[in-house]
Amino acid sequence: MEGFTQYFWQFAYLFAAFATVFAIKWLNHPSTARRGVITGEIGFALAIIGTFLRAEVSPSHYLSILIAIVIGAMIGAPMARLMPMTAVPQFTALSHAFGALAAALVGTAEYYMTDTPPHGFTIVALIIEVLLGFLTFTASLMAFGKLQGLVPSPPITYKGQNFVNLTFLACGVVFGVWPMLTTAPVWVYPAFVLIALIFGVMFILPIGGGDMPTVIALLNSFAGASACAMGFTLENRLLIIAGALNAASGFILSVIMCKAMNRSFTNVLFGAFGQVQDKAVGKAEKRPVRSASAEDAAMLLANSSKVIIVPGYGMAVAQAQHKVRELSDQLIKRGVDVQFAIHPVAGRMPGHMNVLLAEADIPYDRLHEMEDINGEFPECDVALVIGANDVVNPAARHDKTSPIYGMPILDVDKARTVMVIKRSMNPGFAGIENELYYDPKCLMLFGDAKSFVAEIVKEINAQVPVGA
Amino acid sequence: MSVHNPSDVFELGILSVYVFLLAVILGLELVRRVSPLLHTPLMSLTNAISAISVVGGILIAGEKDVRTLPQILGLVAVTAAMLNIVAGFMITDRMLKMFKREPTKGGKH
Numbered sequence: 001m002e003g004f005t006q007y008f009w010q011f012a013y014l015f016a017a018f019a020t021v022f023a024i025k026w027l028n029h030p031s032t033a034r035r036g037v038i039t040g041e042i043g044f045a046l047a048i049i050g051t052f053l054r055a056e057v058s059p060s061h062y063l064s065i066l067i068a069i070v071i072g073a074m075i076g077a078p079m080a081r082l083m084p085m086t087a088v089p090q091f092t093a094l095s096h097a098f099g100a101l102a103a104a105l106v107g108t109a110e111y112y113m114t115d116t117p118p119h120g121f122t123i124v125a126l127i128i129e130v131l132l133g134f135l136t137f138t139a140s141l142m143a144f145g146k147l148q149g150l151v152p153s154p155p156i157t158y159k160g161q162n163f164v165n166l167t168f169l170a171c172g173v174v175f176g177v178w179p180m181l182t183t184a185p186v187w188v189y190p191a192f193v194l195i196a197l198i199f200g201v202m203f204i205l206p207i208g209g210g211d212m213p214t215v216i217a218l219l220n221s222f223a224g225a226s227a228c229a230m231g232f233t234l235e236n237r238l239l240i241i242a243g244a245l246n247a248a249s250g251f252i253l254s255v256i257m258c259k260a261m262n263r264s265f266t267n268v269l270f271g272a273f274g275q276v277q278d279k280a281v282g283k284a285e286k287r288p289v290r291s292a293s294a295e296d297a298a299m300l301l302a303n304s305s306k307v308i309i310v311p312g313y314g315m316a317v318a319q320a321q322h323k324v325r326e327l328s329d330q331l332i333k334r335g336v337d338v339q340f341a342i343h344p345v346a347g348r349m350p351g352h353m354n355v356l357l358a359e360a361d362i363p364y365d366r367l368h369e370m371e372d373i374n375g376e377f378p379e380c381d382v383a384l385v386i387g388a389n390d391v392v393n394p395a396a397r398h399d400k401t402s403p404i405y406g407m408p409i410l411d412v413d414k415a416r417t418v419m420v421i422k423r424s425m426n427p428g429f430a431g432i433e434n435e436l437y438y439d440p441k442c443l444m445l446f447g448d449a450k451s452f453v454a455e456i457v458k459e460i461n462a463q464v465p466v467g468a
Numbered sequence: 469m470s471v472h473n474p475s476d477v478f479e480l481g482i483l484s485v486y487v488f489l490l491a492v493i494l495g496l497e498l499v500r501r502v503s504p505l506l507h508t509p510l511m512s513l514t515n516a517i518s519a520i521s522v523v524g525g526i527l528i529a530g531e532k533d534v535r536t537l538p539q540i541l542g543l544v545a546v547t548a549a550m551l552n553i554v555a556g557f558m559i560t561d562r563m564l565k566m567f568k569r570e571p572t573k574g575g576k577h
Contacts, residue, residue, distance in 0.1 A: 020517050021494065027510050028501045030567040037513065037561045044520070044553055051523045057530030061539075065529050068543040069522075072550025079551070080558035085566075091559065092511055095552050099519045102549035106524040109538035109545070113528070121481050220511050224518040232484055234524055240484055241491040246518040248495025253507060344504060351507030355563055363570040369504050 005053050012050025013238040019043025020242045024249065030364055047238060085359040086316055089212065089348040090147040096219045097140035103226035104133025104196075110233055111189060117179060122233050127176045129229035131196050136222040138200030143216060146209060147348055153209035161206060162270055168199050206270070210313075210390070212348045214257040214268045221250025253350045260344035260370075262396075262406040289425070292443040294452060297419055298459030300443075301327075304381035306337045308373065310410055311353050312346045314387015314422070318449035321360040324386060326457050328362065333466050340366050341373045341383075341410050343391035374411050383415035387422075387449050393434045403432060418442040421449050509563045516556025522549035 019039045026036030048069070051057060057065075083091050107130035111117050118126055145151035175192035178184045207215050224246025231239030258265060301307060309328065315321060328338045340362065346353045354367055377383060385392055392412045395402040412418050413436055420442060436442055445452055502510050522545075528534065529542030 024498045033564045051526045058532040061530045068546040072547040073554045076551035076554030080555040098548045099552040102545040103521045105541045105545035109528045109541035227518045227521045242520040244491035245495040246514040249499040249514040252499045355508045358566040365570045
């Protein structure tokens with residue numbers, strides 16, 4: 001029996017490591033995904049129980065640790081239950097903050113564990129863990145603020161910003177490397193922590209709302225890397241595996257996001273993209289646009305044989321997804337083939353639109369990735385763009401002077417008719433004029449996405465009987 | 469894990485690097501296969517997974533004669549990580565529950 005409890009944690013960790021791998025593996029399809037979550041949960045429960053049974057953990061501390069666990073669970077559970085689905089990006093940013101904070105605090109605790117701080121390889125891993133942890137903590141809080149509207153979403157820039165950031169980074173490196181080489185004065189470690197915290201804030205300031213998908217994925221990766229570094233300091237391979245999986249996942253997602261915008265990491269992080277550019281604004285000449293009423297739109301849509309709906313962040317802001325579902329239901333009832341085209345960077349985080357549409361009960365068979373559906377636009381009667389802008393701007397294909405030149409877009413302009421629901425003619429996040437709106441086959445539907453779609457549904461119900 | 473001679477420490481370290489590299493490669497391959505449809509649940513799930521750092525917090529806060537400062541830091545870390553684990557797994561499951569197929573027949577694709 002003693003042997004069992006003594007080695008139980010080894011097997012628990014082994015199982016937990018496999019559980020995390022399979023949890024991610026089973027996410028490759030919606031039909032197996034929930035099985036993965038349950039496996040992950042069991043793995044984590046075992047890992048926690050196993051840790052309690054380790055000889056290193058003294059039973060005299062069981063109570064305090066259990067209280068800490070219960071408090072965490074009691075805050076986490078209602079958060080997850082009550083959060084509205086439209087707040088998923090904010091929520092994700094917030095949970096990155098907590099995960100990173102945990103890693104950074106453990107690193108700091110290890111540093112102060114004994115009179116002599118760790119040395120050798122351990123301190124190198126520890127400094128990386130603490131740096132990434134604290135940096136991700138404040139950066140994620142800032143990202144949360146921007147997504148929640150507490151901090152202004154456009155990039156905040158000032159003269160010499162990159163210089164100031166680089167100076168900070170250099171100081172951080174000096175204070176970080178110092179304890180690796182020799183016993184550093186007492187103030188060095190706190191100074192290092194402070195710099196990591198401030199750097200996280202400065203890192204997010206120049207990043208605009210539309211770049212959030214890349215940044216959130218990157219913060220996800222950092223939080224994982226921090227946990228992974230902790231695994232090295234504690235010689236704990238479960239932490240190394242789980243952290244590395246998370247780091248790899250976030251990294252791939254951010255690469256996918258960058259590719260979907262045809263931009264490099266450095267451009268996203270230091271480019272302060274999305275400031276309203278004087279050049280682009282000055283170029284905006286007054287050209288005629290065609291606008292249409294809900295009635296016109298309803299007739300066109302109901303008489304189409306194929307409609308592709310392109311949702312964007314505007315749909316999320318207007319909370320229009322349920323109305324969009326109604327519209328799609330009514331059209332399907334009248335024999336129209338309705339599909340959804342999702343651009344990888346639509347919304348504020350990877351996969352944002354899919355979650356919103358799934359929440360509105362739209363079956364996932366109708367949600368299509370850009371590469372899969374782009375070929376279908378030429379045979380589609382109406383492409384209905386709801387709250388998306390830059391991801392459908394044809395300038396990305398041919399206008400070499402455009403800031404979004406080269407970005408892969410949804411080819412809505414190849415559809416027979418394009419309808420765009422938009423509040424006004426104001427340019428989108430990148431501050432770029434969208435030439436699509438001046439295309440003779442483009443109809444502008446001015447108004448709030450939610451109420452406009454509702455009006456279209458009303459018109460369809462009033463004018464086009466089912467089965468006509 | 470207390471006393472190692474230098475060569476043992478080195479060997480354990482190298483072993484960890486092996487584990488790390490394999491895990492990264494496995495992670496890259498696995499995530500590449502995740503459908504873009506599920507990228508948001510993927511992020512919340514991996515985020516919950518990274519909160520495995522709760523283990524580190526328990527080990528620190530549970531040390532027999534732990535000093536007060538590391539103990540407090542360890543306990544706060546346990547709370548933060550636990551919050552992340554519970555919220556992360558629950559929200560992932562909530563999202564995955566919403567993804568449904570077409571009720572009657574499969575879509576046209």
